[in-house]
Amino acid sequence: MATALYGxxxxxxxxxxxxxxxxxxxxxxxxxxxxxxxxxxVLDEALGRPDRLDVVDVGAGxxxxxxxxxxQAAPELAARIRPVAVERATRPPDLPxxxxxxxxxxxxxxxxxxxxEWLDNVPLDVATRTPDGWRHLLVDPTTxxxxxxxxxxxxxxxxxxxxxxxxxxxxxxxxxxxARDEAWAEAxxxxxxxxxxxxxxxxxxxxxxxxxTVTGYRDGRQVPPVPDGSCDVTAHVAMDSVASAGERxxxxxxxxxxxxxxxxxxxxxxGRPPLSLxxxxxxGYLRALAAASAVAxxxxxxxxxxxxxxxxxxxxxxxxxxxx
Numbered sequence: 507m508a509t510a511l512y513g514x515x516x517x518x519x520x521x522x523x524x525x526x527x528x529x530x531x532x533x534x535x536x537x538x539x540x541x542x543x544x545x546x547x548v549l550d551e552a553l554g555r556p557d558r559l560d561v562v563d564v565g566a567g568x569x570x571x572x573x574x575x576x577x578q579a580a581p582e583l584a585a586r587i588r589p590v591a592v593e594r595a596t597r598p599p600d601l602p603x604x605x606x607x608x609x610x611x612x613x614x615x616x617x618x619x620x621x622x623e624w625l626d627n628v629p630l631d632v633a634t635r636t637p638d639g640w641r642h643l644l645v646d647p648t649t650x651x652x653x654x655x656x657x658x659x660x661x662x663x664x665x666x667x668x669x670x671x672x673x674x675x676x677x678x679x680x681x682x683x684x685a686r687d688e689a690w691a692e693a694x695x696x697x698x699x700x701x702x703x704x705x706x707x708x709x710x711x712x713x714x715x716x717x718x719t720v721t722g723y724r725d726g727r728q729v730p731p732v733p734d735g736s737c738d739v740t741a742h743v744a745m746d747s748v749a750s751a752g753e754r755x756x757x758x759x760x761x762x763x764x765x766x767x768x769x770x771x772x773x774x775x776x777g778r779p780p781l782s783l784x785x786x787x788x789x790g791y792l793r794a795l796a797a798a799s800a801v802a803x804x805x806x807x808x809x810x811x812x813x814x815x816x817x818x819x820x821x822x823x824x825x826x827x828x829x830x
Contacts, residue, residue: 507629510647510733512594517738518627519594531705531765531810532571532622537801539574541772543583544829546575546618549701550583552826553616559586560617560700564693565624566591568598572605588617615697621690621704625743628689632720633658633666634679640666643679650732658682669747670714679718683744687751694752699821702752705765707813708743715742745814752818760818761828765804766811771829774801
C-alpha cells in the first residue's frame with residue numbers, strides 16, 4: 507500500500523493528483539475553505555494573534571485547499587499566515603510562491619495543522635481470521651490475489667483486541683489502525699500551540715464495519731483495491747483510536763463531531779435562498795442557489811456530511827478553539 511500510493515510511480519506522486527479521480531470536501535465548494543477560514547480566525551484569537559500563524563495542510567493534493575483558504579481569509583489575517591503544503595508529489599508549477607511545499611511536516615507549528623482526508627491514505631495492514639488465529643493478509647500487486655501471511659505482532663494483536671472488539675467470522679478481515687494512530691500522534695506532536703484538525707471518513711469502536719472497508723478509486727469510480735499504483739487504495743479511519751493517540755500527545759481534551767455539525771457551527775448554511783430574490787435579482791438567486799446546493803452536499807449525512815471532524819487543541823483551552 508505504501509509503495510502503491512507513495513512510491514516513485516505511486517498514485518499520489520505521479521499523475522495529475524487526487525482531484526482528477528475523486529471529490530473531497532476541499533474540491534466541492536469554496537464554502538469548505540470559508541468554514542476552515544472561520545475556524546482559523548477563532549484559533550488566531552485564542553493564540554493572541556501571533557505575528558506568524560502557521561497553516562500546515564498534510565496530504566495537500568495540489569494545494570487546492572490552501573489556495574482557497576488564502577483567498578477566503580481576511581487581509582489582515584492572510585498577511586500573517588505561513589501556508590505549508592505537505593505532499594510527496596513535486597511542487598505544482600502554478601502554485602502561488604507564498605505557499606511552502608514540503609514532503610515532511612514541519613518540526614514546530616504554531617497555528618493550524620490540517621489533515622483533510624489524509625489519514626485514510628496512511629498505509630495500514632489488513633488482517634484475516636484463520637483457524638490458528640489472526641494473520642496478515644498478503645496481496646499480490648500484479649494479480650490482486652490474496653493469501654494469509656505471517657501471524658500478527660503482539661502490538662497489532664493488542665490494538666485489535668482493544669479497538670476492534672467484535673471480530674468477523676473466520677475468513678473475515680479487519681484493518682489494523684495502529685499505523686494511523688502513530689502517524690497522527692507524530693503530527694500532533696509537531697504542534698507547539700494551536701489546533702490539529704483531522705477531517706475524514708471513519709468509524710467508532712462499537713460500530714466497526716463488518717469485513718473492513720479497504721477499497722480503490724480511479725477516475726471517479728470505485729475499483730478493486732489492487733496495490734499496483736494505478737488507483738487510490740483507501741480505508742476508513744478508526745477515529746476514536748486516532749483521537750486517543752493524539753490525546754496522549756496533546757494532553758488536552760478533544761472533540762469529535764460530524765462534518766455536518768462542524769460546518770453548521772462555523773456558519774455554513776445549506777438553506778435555499780428566498781424565492782423573492784429570484785424576481786429582484788435572478789442572477790443573484792442562481793448564485794445563492796448554487797452555493798446552497800454545494801453546502802448541502804458538504805453537510806449531507808449520507809455523504810460528506812457524515813465525515814468526522816477531530817479537533818485536538820495543543821496549549822490552548824478547548825473551548826477557545828470552538829466557534830461562538
